[in-house]
Amino acid sequence: MQNSVSLPGSHPTVESGRIGVLLVNLGTPDGTDYTSMRRYLKEFLTDKRVIEWPRALWYPILFGIVLNTRPGKVGKAYETIWNKERNESFLRTYTRRQAELMAASMAGHPNVVVDWAMRYGQPSIASRLEHLQKQGCERILVFPLYPQYAAATTATVNDKAFEALLKMRWQPALRTVPPYHDDPAYIDALAVSIEKHVAGLDWEPEVVLTSFHGIPKSYFDKGDPYYCQCQKTARLLRERLGWRKERLMVTFQSRFGPEEWLQPYTDKTVEKLAQDGVKRIAVINPGFVSDCLETLEEIAEQAAESFHHNGGEHFTHIPCLNDSPEGMAVLEKVVRRELAGWL
Structure with missing residues (x-):
């Protein structure tokens, strides 16, 4: 009152x-x-x-x-x-x-x-x-x-x-x-966003990358739980979708400075997938509640350009949950x- x-x-x-x-x-x-x-x-x-x-x-x-x-x-x-x-x-x-x-x-x-x-x-x-x-x-x-x-x-x-x-x-x-990295409602919302987005395409992604913001590896070595929580989010999402590990991969983006960061790196993975003959990929950013510079510019623009430059054909960025009902x-x-x- x-x-x-x-x-x-x-x-x-x-x-x-x-x-x-x-x-x-x-x-x-x-x-x-x-x-x-x-x-x-x-x-x-x-x-x-x-x-x-x-x-x-x-x-x-x-x-x-x-x-x-x-x-x-x-x-x-x-x-x-x-x-x-x-x-x-x-x-x-x-x-x-x-x-x-x-x-x-x-x-x-x-x-x-x-x-x-x-x-x-x-x-x-x-x-x-x-x-x-x-x-x-x-x-x-x-x-x-x-x-x-x-x-x-x-x-x-x-x-x-x-x-x-x-x-x-x-x-x-x-x-x-x-x-709340393992909350069932969060995992389900991510899965629904992937399913809805893919349903709207006229092609099927061979691989979906879950690209999380990276941190220096030294922070993880000191005890930061971030890496483990990202991996758990991806595992639960994979189980919810019923996909194999090869189809839903975990990568880390946005590294800065000379230190080693959490790997595998998103940009290097995108390049390698294209060079290895993968023609169709999607990228989602489960660690971002809202779309921002790191998703709209680094992924939807830079990563897409890199994928196409290295031989890929179809690239799509799955928007963050943003203000969606889910x-x-x-x-x-x-x-x-x-x-x-x-x-």
Whole structure:
């Protein structure tokens, strides 16, 4: 039940009794221009969860080379997949829409307030937590939108939320959402998305790649569970579809820097499949809740071009779950489960 308290003197009315749900995705630049890209990349690449190198080693490279050269290149890539209609990235468009649809699905609980934020860029986690608190949310569920847990994704979202609490005089109670990489609803939604997409083609993929975002192998060696959770997602999806291991393969994309990352690499696998005579492939990104630069540009554009260049004939990218009914059913199930005891 929502309550309001009038404090003595000139203090405004304080709202209370509400429950907040904060959906958080990775982040997005505000624009494709150099300044916007540099600001975004600086926040992203100074996160110690993302780049674990010693600062004395990493910062001269970051500020001397990367932040002078990479903003222009990444900005051009974003320009090819920018949502021109809303002048924003599709990640922002989809995350906002997911929050709107989640709010509608929770309409039967008028004391629940749904909001969204980005780990890097705007709106920030701290600003939305403060907003939810001002709306009377005494309990807040923070939902990092990553099915598989990684320190560089889920953990850094939680870090930022806890960091915001350090500065709050009146802290809300906080819950965080655990990974849901093996949730039956999530696996089924992925399977349905593959089946629907393939049914709409006039050709049949010989191989479907499940391309997950990579992490440095050293992070896995230190105990990060991400690799194992990606493998389990793919195994359960394969079982749900009734496919052989050779037809549904696991690969990892988006490596950065000189370190060895999780293998096999998506780009090298796409090249080899084409060179080995495979003519028809599809790629799905189960680790991404929403389509973004890594799916729309790196896979749907770059990987497709590479496949065709190396002799492949048919390539298709299967969209992320985004704001589809299947995708929203997964997010709603997770939220309702994690709000147990609060609702």
